Amino acid sequence: MPPGLDIRLGGTEPETQTCVKVSMRNLKRGGIVKPVFQSIGEANTFSLTQSRNPEIPFSDTCPRQTAMDQAWKCLLTMAIIICFCAPFCSGQDAPNVKLEKRTQMIPMRDGVELYTQIFIPRNHAEPLPFLMIRTPYGNGDGPSAEAFASPRSPYWPLVKEGYVFVLQDIRGRNKSQGEFEMLRRPRDKTELDSIDENTDTNDTIDWLLTNVSRNNGRVGIFGVSYPGWLTVMAMLDPHPALKAVSPQASPADMYLGDDFHHNGAFRLSYAFEYASMMETGKIVTHFQFDQYDTYKWYLQLGSLANVNDRYLHHRVPTWNNFVQHPNYDQYWQRISVDPYLTQVTVPTLNVAGWWDQEDFYGPLRIYELLEKQDKQNLNHLVVGPWNHGGWNSSDGNTLGKIKFGTSTSKYFREEVQARWFACHLKGKGDPDFPEALMFETGSNQWRELSQWPPEATVERRKLFLRANSRLAFEKPKTDETSAFDRFVSDPANPVPYRPRPIEPTYFRAGSGWSTWLLEDQRFVQNRP
DSSP states (O other): OOSEEEEEEESSSGGGEEEEEEEHHHHHHTTTHHHHHHHHHTTTOOOOSSOSSTTSOOOSOOOOOSOOOHHHHHHHHHHHHHHHHHHHHHOOOOOOOOEEEEEEEEEOTTSOEEEEEEEEETTOSSOEEEEEEEESOOOTTOOOHHHHTSTTSTTHHHHHHOOEEEEEEOTTSTTOOSOOOTTOOOOOTTSTTOOOHHHHHHHHHHHHHHHSSSEEEEEEEEEESHHHHHHHHHHHSOOTTEEEEEEESOOSOTTTTSTTEETTEEOHHHHHHHHHHHHSSSSOOOOOOSSSOHHHHHHHHOSTHHIIIIIITTOOHHHHHHHHOOSSOHHHHHHSSTTTOOSOOSOEEEEEETTOSSOSHHHHHHHHHHHTTOSSSOEEEEEESOSTTGGGSSOSSEETTEEOSSOHHHHIIIIIIHHHHHHHHHOOSOOOOOSEEEEETTTTEEEEESSSSOGGGOOOOOOEEETTTEEESSOOOGGGTTOOOOOOOOTTSOOOSSOSSOOOTTOTTOOGGGGGGGSOOGGGTTOO
16 A cells, blocks of 8 residues: 555544545545545544445445544644645546435335435436446445545446436335345246346336436446345346346355355355344344454354354344255255346346455356357456455555556446446447456456457366375376375364454454455464
8 A cells, every 4th residue: 555644533442433544646636635624524424435345335424433532633634734735736637527316215016115316417418327236235325426426436437427326225225115135036927926136126227217307218237246146136037228237246156156155165254244234134234243353252152053042043034044054955056046047138247356255156157157148249257356346446456465567446447347338328339348358467467358268278187186285287196095184173273264363254444354365374384
């Protein structure tokens, strides 16, 4: 990170603090002028450039703090002085885009109403398409029009292009009515009154086309992680107005490779914390650990039966499903996307990150399933050097300690995603997108490929387990077939996957979870 200031404001505990990182690069751009001045005029309410969790739509405010240490005031004053001068030194004038925000409870076919935020460009000359994000992560009223239209927003390249943006809380979340069901299974169409995420999407599009004036009749949908999965659901039986989608870091199978299990191995801490976060309230509600090091907390928990006995009390349906379905049975198979992705219905831009700590399996599996049916070259894939949703945060020059020498995230947002939707929703630009756009680490270059995997230029080779903890491309010799390595698996002394202390998954003050896949794990090499 470039040199700069790291200011924490608020209480004494990390969870109650607000962290404002002020890099010199951002200062030169005038990137935090608004947050700093808001801190003066709004009683310690700070405007942030992006949510810490890339899955959660952009939010312009963080919780009000009740205390401010005098030293932090001094540091903040320093930041104000620097930031006040920065815009006049940057020489960069961002277009002045004004949005009008409307909120609407949109009725579904069964009478349930969903809280929807609509951002409409003021004084737009031509009819505009819609861009929609549906999410379970909404909180309160959502972002302001000013925050959404800010050059610091990850949506800025799309805002400049001109769309009517729609953010909607799905059933049972935040201000929407109805009952939330984690990864609601697609409905049985023979049941005429049944609903699912697809019907809710189509009902919303119907309402938008009728009630938002001067639209061009075209809709695009995109989102990261759960909103990415909701995008996939919209593709299954798409509304005729749905012309382009981009499922990003979407899960495909929660047992074989995404989120809760990787190759069938249960990921305890993530699964417990996510299920309790989503199903103990209508908004994101983090489990309150009574100690900082969750490694120690899980170790002291004992049997997993204690999760319900002591904490969840059988009130969290997803946790109950973990307990009732430890194997790859019909429950997991029914919520996999595999049975449903039988055709490519709309142009689809799948997006993944090489270091996605949650959903790397999903995007590639979705692409693979669709590619088998793609006769019109509508299905495309982008994989970059990112963690989960990393293309929506920062400029993508680095990840952890790895430097890429180019602004990979900025490039994706401006040259790929913005072009994709402009082409399919406005008819602008070249429709000839590469089949696969892959960032090659090491050489640090984007590669355009005609297929993925690139069978013509790749040799498939087998790796073999060998004696003395080795891997080799050579098949073991006959005299090695009886060789073995021994290790101890002790539930009372489990191997940590990152250095202790291990913070909660979505710890507000920062967690090593987001980059653990690329961190040095040699700290465990000398364990017995």
